[in-house]
Amino acid sequence: GEDVEQSLFLSVREGDSSVINCTYTDSSSTYLYWYKQEPGAGLQLLTYIFSNMDMKQDQRLTVLLNKKDKHLSLRIADTQTGDSAIYFCAAITGGGNKLTFGTGTQLKVEL
């Protein structure tokens, strides 16, 4: 089955860029997602990319997909304290609806 891995923690200074990395194992993954979870809250869909794309930009967010290496990254430009949260990478495989989540990366933004 699919296995999705992320580093557990990332600390950045306010105004810097953050890059959160994710690797997955199933090359048939069709869609890859980034979700944000603030403390005590639910999961907010940030952005997603289809497997035939290698980049997607949405305001401060840039998603890069290296399908050969099965590597996905989320870059947050001009990181703000409000960006402090857990970020989850997730992948859907084949034609199904089963979403496999990564372990989550805790982003801490320092002043």
Add this chain to the structure above:
Amino acid sequence: DTAVSQTPKYLVTQMGNDKSIKCEQNLGHDTMYWYKQDSKKFLKIMFSYNNKELIINETVPNRFSPKSPDKAHLNLHINSLELGDSAVYFCASSQEGRPQHFGDGTRLSIL
């Protein structure tokens, strides 16, 4: 508001009790899901229903029984609650090929 809504938000109960969590979506989606998030924030799918039909049933104890009275509702009943059931349970919904939208979660604590 259009959303995925779960009730209750918090559920504190004793070991051995039976409890239910309700989920409703008014997004017109065909597929609904239950996920469990453990104390380490790891998210794993439990069940998925498409138009009231069970399509994903992960390795979950028989004490957990989902019920979908119609495609807008997916409830989760848990019998004989155990300490290890303490977690946050998320409901989600999606349309085929589109991202999953999550509710705010139900925080279940077993005493």
